[in-house]
Amino acid sequence: MHALKPLPIEILALIFQYLTPRDLYRTMTVSRLWFVEAEASLYRNIALRIQFQGNDSLLQALKIRKHLLRRLEWSSSSGREVSEADLLDILLDYRPSEENNGSTSSDILSSSTPAATNYAYILPSTSPPAAGYPLGPGRPALRHLSYVGGSRSWQFFDSVLYKLTTLTTLELCFSGNAYQPGDMYVFEMDKVLTVFPQLKHLGITGKMLEFAPTTARHDGGYNLILDVNEEEADRTTRHGVLEHHHLGSFRFNPIMMRRSAAELFLCFRRLTDLTKISIESKIFNFDNADKSRPWAIGRALKQFCPRLETINISSPVVFWLFDLAIVPPDKDHHLTALVPDVSLGAVPDAQTKKRLRRRLQDQEVDELLEGRSASPFFPQLRRLILEQGHSLSAQDLISLGVQARFLTHLEINYQPTFHAHVWEIYDRDAAASASATATTRQRSTWSDVLVEDRRLRKRRQIENRDVMLFLQVCSSLRHFALTKFCIPFEHLLVADDDIIKQRSLGVVDDQGEDEAGTTEPSRHDDKAAPFIQPWACEKTLESLIIGFDIATNRPEDHRLVWTHLGRFKKLRSLTFVRDLYLSSNSRSTLIPSLAFGVEGVLATEGGGKGMSVTLAEIRSLPSWWTEESPGEMVLWFARSFPKLRVLGLMRYREEVEGGKEGDFSDFLEDEDVKLCSIGHVFFEPQYSYS
Amino acid sequence: MTVILVSSDNQDFKVDKEVAERSILIKNMLEDVGESDSPIPLPNVTAAVLTKVIEYCEHHRNDPVQVPEETDDPRKRSNDIEEWDMKFMQVDHEIILAANYLDIKPLLDVGCKTVANIIKGKTPEEIRKAFNIVNDFTPEEEAQIKKENEWAEDR
Numbered sequence: 001m002h003a004l005k006p007l008p009i010e011i012l013a014l015i016f017q018y019l020t021p022r023d024l025y026r027t028m029t030v031s032r033l034w035f036v037e038a039e040a041s042l043y044r045n046i047a048l049r050i051q052f053q054g055n056d057s058l059l060q061a062l063k064i065r066k067h068l069l070r071r072l073e074w075s076s077s078s079g080r081e082v083s084e085a086d087l088l089d090i091l092l093d094y095r096p097s098e099e100n101n102g103s104t105s106s107d108i109l110s111s112s113t114p115a116a117t118n119y120a121y122i123l124p125s126t127s128p129p130a131a132g133y134p135l136g137p138g139r140p141a142l143r144h145l146s147y148v149g150g151s152r153s154w155q156f157f158d159s160v161l162y163k164l165t166t167l168t169t170l171e172l173c174f175s176g177n178a179y180q181p182g183d184m185y186v187f188e189m190d191k192v193l194t195v196f197p198q199l200k201h202l203g204i205t206g207k208m209l210e211f212a213p214t215t216a217r218h219d220g221g222y223n224l225i226l227d228v229n230e231e232e233a234d235r236t237t238r239h240g241v242l243e244h245h246h247l248g249s250f251r252f253n254p255i256m257m258r259r260s261a262a263e264l265f266l267c268f269r270r271l272t273d274l275t276k277i278s279i280e281s282k283i284f285n286f287d288n289a290d291k292s293r294p295w296a297i298g299r300a301l302k303q304f305c306p307r308l309e310t311i312n313i314s315s316p317v318v319f320w321l322f323d324l325a326i327v328p329p330d331k332d333h334h335l336t337a338l339v340p341d342v343s344l345g346a347v348p349d350a351q352t353k354k355r356l357r358r359r360l361q362d363q364e365v366d367e368l369l370e371g372r373s374a375s376p377f378f379p380q381l382r383r384l385i386l387e388q389g390h391s392l393s394a395q396d397l398i399s400l401g402v403q404a405r406f407l408t409h410l411e412i413n414y415q416p417t418f419h420a421h422v423w424e425i426y427d428r429d430a431a432a433s434a435s436a437t438a439t440t441r442q443r444s445t446w447s448d449v450l451v452e453d454r455r456l457r458k459r460r461q462i463e464n465r466d467v468m469l470f471l472q473v474c475s476s477l478r479h480f481a482l483t484k485f486c487i488p489f490e491h492l493l494v495a496d497d498d499i500i501k502q503r504s505l506g507v508v509d510d511q512g513e514d515e516a517g518t519t520e521p522s523r524h525d526d527k528a529a530p531f532i533q534p535w536a537c538e539k540t541l542e543s544l545i546i547g548f549d550i551a552t553n554r555p556e557d558h559r560l561v562w563t564h565l566g567r568f569k570k571l572r573s574l575t576f577v578r579d580l581y582l583s584s585n586s587r588s589t590l591i592p593s594l595a596f597g598v599e600g601v602l603a604t605e606g607g608g609k610g611m612s613v614t615l616a617e618i619r620s621l622p623s624w625w626t627e628e629s630p631g632e633m634v635l636w637f638a639r640s641f642p643k644l645r646v647l648g649l650m651r652y653r654e655e656v657e658g659g660k661e662g663d664f665s666d667f668l669e670d671e672d673v674k675l676c677s678i679g680h681v682f683f684e685p686q687y688s689y690s
Numbered sequence: 691m692t693v694i695l696v697s698s699d700n701q702d703f704k705v706d707k708e709v710a711e712r713s714i715l716i717k718n719m720l721e722d723v724g725e726s727d728s729p730i731p732l733p734n735v736t737a738a739v740l741t742k743v744i745e746y747c748e749h750h751r752n753d754p755v756q757v758p759e760e761t762d763d764p765r766k767r768s769n770d771i772e773e774w775d776m777k778f779m780q781v782d783h784e785i786i787l788a789a790n791y792l793d794i795k796p797l798l799d800v801g802c803k804t805v806a807n808i809i810k811g812k813t814p815e816e817i818r819k820a821f822n823i824v825n826d827f828t829p830e831e832e833a834q835i836k837k838e839n840e841w842a843e844d845r
Contacts, residue, residue, distance in 0.1 A: 007783050007786075007805070007821065008783075008787070010790070011783065011786055011787065011790065011802070014790075014798065014802045015802045015805045015806050015809070016806075017766050017802075018766050018767070018768040018802060018803055018806035018807075019806055019809060019810065020810075020845065021842040021845035022842060022843055022844070022845055023809060023810050023811070024842060025836075025839055025840075025842035025843050026812065026813060026814050026817065027809060027814070027817060028835050028839060029814045029825075029827060029832045029835050029836065030814050030817050030818055030821075030823055030825070031818070031823050031824065031825060031826055031827070032826050032827065034823070035827075035835065039839075042839065042842055055841075057840055057841035058841040058842075061838055061839055061841060064838075645772075
């Protein structure tokens, strides 16, 4: 190999960040110059995992080089921990055995035995000194600490943790099981914000966790008073008023949002620079859902954290994005007019109730599309990611589309929760206030119940039509993902205007049948050719993850969808998903075949090349169609999309289970396919994006 | 609109402003001088290197602006270099230096990843040969370093 010119030291640091510890180990002995930067890079980021056999050697090396340490990932399990002595030495540069000439009150504390045999079940005699552990001059200026585990000595843990005042990132995950009082870690938010003034990222998760009530209290005005001790008073103003904190990102367990801990939201008052929150839990049940106060949460965050722009929810939690104005009970005439009075004696059938409910929903949708009756809690929202257990409502989604001017990234990675309590919650504070000043009337009929649900703005689960409405009005999206369920073809289409009107009046139901049971005018009537309403993000969308449920084999139906996809001018990545809930035998997705109009994706309105010059990646493209050979299909995509470099194909389950896998994928060995411009053609792992 | 860039060996390069502003350094300089037509001197970049840098910026002129990653995960990947970039980056460290000086982060990242990929999996002697480096350790020093840091060999 032709030898390269020597690299300057300032560039080495940038290069070494891409190397593993093993590669850094080898670069250390290349030369004296390389040694300096390789050693610094190796010891800058350390992961301490108790299962790792080389921990003894690492701990000894780290004690000498602790001044290089900037980032520590520390995982432990109850009963097997890094010894207290090692932790005090590495993190605080404190060695009590030296201080006391080798004798301490605890064998564990003075021990330097290898971590593999040293158990840190802390005895009462190992309590930290009253003044805390002193800091040695060689202690590291630690910037990042991640801790995962449980412990039986939270006192010791805190005595070390609260000395690491240079931290900018603190991630704590308390796992394990609580067997007795004191096993749970009590997290003191106020204290953390005070002790760590440089903190930018804070994560506090896990089930072995409690949030301490805030010790702050209002002074009757705008200020919070913290009952500080003398040491902490340095960090407050002269009058003990809490300072604003510059925390930018906060990840927390949803137990923080329980009603009993509502006062914790006072701590958000200090977080005026907060731009990102992540609510995370691995426990998937809606604990205390009926006691949730999502309106209070939203209002607190809106008031105290106006810069919030990223919200990640991967936990069952009732979380609202908009404040929906409750209709006072004496001002709901426009609602009662939509629903005929049905006496309590005449129990309506399910179809009728459904139709009546739909009328009220459609009226609400009209209001939301006009931007009325919904006020955003997060006007700066740019990114919203929703995982399992989310409670995104139709009202919030439609309002996002209309009002979220900055929203560029939306991922809905699961169906909304089916937990019934979640959809019965309403703003009780506003309802009580509205009722207090209004003359109420007795509500006892079925129609009254429907009107009351609408009046109180009870959330409803999103349906496909709500997703379509959102996409038709949200013009700022750059990334959209809708996984775990597919959009049926008929929900993509624009229905005849008369049908929409008739549906809103309850004359025609969702199946297109009127009260006489006759079918709606055919969608495929030549006089009313179906088309797909444009999406507002066609000029901005760069990445799309979506599934289309096209149950027919009519080529014109598929062509319609391909033509719709062709409207996207900047799309770089396109991923198809497969409905998790459909039968595996259902051929339920878009057919990428010339016989089914795939070339429609290249037809752009008004000329221009559209995504044919931008598309670089297609994932989970169905591949089991027999109209053309898979190899021909791959080559067509290579010719049509010159920038395409990644093509992931989705197998059909029966092909795999029927043992035909080998025969089916033989085309990947064709010379033309291997040498085509795409470069990376492969079969997706089974069940990807499902 | 075009701008004129002047290399360290006094060669002029007329470049579209949109392309030139892939360099944050140049972008900031242009904002400071406003509508002026004055050439922009780049005393740390030779003509040969500047030619390559401009070629890179032209190819990537429509790429979206890189958003800094939210995570501070130190484990960075080097296996995601685009095919064109791989062919372009024929491991000339002068391009890396120029990218660092001009503050063109994507080009700097590509260069660093490319060099990192050369280093990966190699023994110290192979690395020395690849980079024309003389071993200035004594055998005893080398052994001592290996012993003290042996934990890293298995990571």
